[in-house]
Amino acid sequence: MNPDSIRTGSRVPHGGETDRDLLDFSANTNPRTPDGVGDVYAAALEESRRYPDDDYPDYRAAAAAFVGCDPARVIPTPGGLAAIRLAMEAALEPGDEVLVPYPSFGEYAREVELQGAEPRFVRYDDLFEMGPTVLEACALAVVCTPNNPTGDAVDPDTLEAFAARCADADTTLLVDEAFLGFTDRPSAAEFERENVVVARSLTKLFGLPGLRAGFAVASGERRDALATARRAWSLGTPAARVGAHCLRQAEFVRDTRARVALERERMRDALGERFDVHESDAPYLLCDVGDRDVATVIDDARAAGVAIRDATTFRALDSHVRVAVKDRGANDRLLAALGVRNREDANGETE
Template sequence: MIVHPDSIRTGDRVPHGGETDRTVLDFSANTNPYTPDGVEAVYEGALEASRRYPDDDYPDFRAAAATFVDCEPERVIPTPGGLAAIRLAMECTLEPGDEALIPYPSFGEYAREVRLQGASPRFVSHDELLAVGDGLLEECRLAVVCTPNNPTGEAADPDALAAFAARCGEAGTTLLVDEAFLGFTDLPSAARLEAEHVIVARSLTKLFGLPGLRAGFAVTTGEQRDALETARRAWSLGTPAACVGAHCLRQDAFVRETRKRVERERERMRQALEGRFDVVPSDAPYLLCDVGDRSVDDVIASAREDGVAIRDARTFRSLESHVRVAVKDRERNDRLLAALGVLEDGARRVDAGDDTDEGTTSE
């Protein structure tokens, strides 16, 4: 259950979105521009509590996370972010020489983490993954589903995912479901399946606008749960992350308003962007755009000249002419649309009554 030494020496880092220049409006990372009310006060209180080690059982965080995904608290495994949950799942599942079924185009860390365990990724198109043959499933120790998929944005149908999970169980294949962006939808978590061979990875920080906090969790059951609980690092969440995370997970009104805003703004942006690009339908807080015969470098550079950073999606497997843009709030989205030369089109299609964001959101 450790990273394979040879893989470290031959592996590479994976490029991601995220803009370090604070003077640039960042649409390359898919994070909420708002955080729930009360976060600062909770964080301040957690700083004093940080003078001691956290309670390694994390009862309050587990309870909040369990309510959020509708499972029992003991099934929750606290981790410092969703990616840490993914690595923990792979550490407990894969051995050198194993194969893992990985969707593409999708989050680049899946293949990297598989290789770091000394295993090999077998790539399958993201829109064909749930229908792969049983023979292929039997050859793979692990299968990964990303819902909504990053960067394409479509969420898996819950019934189709449940059927795939059942087939994975019959094939002896562990199923890892990455739900990093599922909180932006009202779809149920795969935690409801309560199957020992199913591991769910969740990230708090995208939905709640705190990517630097590093808080997340895994959910599974039975012996698999025991394995992850034993393998997770001691004090796997810092006190601020645990306290703020538990607070955020209980902000139902914030989550509802975020979902409404993202759905409304995503549709408005899609209509505007389709005047210039081919836009992939999405259930997520981002849109994948094919720039066609335009230069991706020129599109990115032009937007940056106007103070907006967008994601070069060519770093995703099989994408050669794409960019990805996040969905923020109306004011920020208008700046993006203006930088991409489509604001007038988008503004014309939006009802004037849709330009406010109400709810318990604060910057």
């Protein structure tokens, strides 16, 4: 990390509401957690009197099975953002250029700048059309799939073709799959390309943002570099044990995907009566409020007991909010707070 960049850097705004009296739709986390988490955590807390096994064999095995790779390729990290930083620390030097999509997660540009490198911004929709002239000038390119905040998921064939072009240009490709678990799309970990690093988070899918568990996946010499650079004991025992437990809950994941897909479409139809709503493969919806004042929309929702995300903090979005997709009851409260009525079927029940 570059000391001069740290001195001139700043924090990035995020979702997440601290007022416990508000229903929080500003952070895109699952409102449910897998059964048994409490018991696993309690047992792990007792075992925390010892240092964890720094190899994390059980956690790595669970993570590898989840994304479809060899456990040796998994590098445990305290959250997906830690995997992103680790990948950038290992790949970047001061003065390097990095291809960063927008609108997308604000931490990418911040992490690039903290390394003393320079973000080269490109519209997310144009990212996968970049050719050798652009890629050869960049030490690293970032992809978020599904993208935050738009919810666009990249077609696997498109992503693999882009990874191949990055390899030809000697460009590292960092694929952030923080929300990919909400879809049935395969992980880029299956590419097994040495120029590709995958970052995964357990925060969103398993509803445990405070646990701080994630991992990176890499191959060959790049995997070796990340494994060497990783901090010792990078996961606490509770995070490692609970994380491994969650990653093996296949039925929970299937149920979550089905619920989110159903509720997302229902919410999109309802919100579309008032806002321009972006198509999404993620557990959130990006809404263009048009000529309404974004701050007023947010304040009105807050007055009704619901916190939503101000999406104007994302590059190139000046009239947008983002809302999470949760359980039906909570989602209905959101719709009401935004002044959207649920349509009723012939039996008088909400559709």
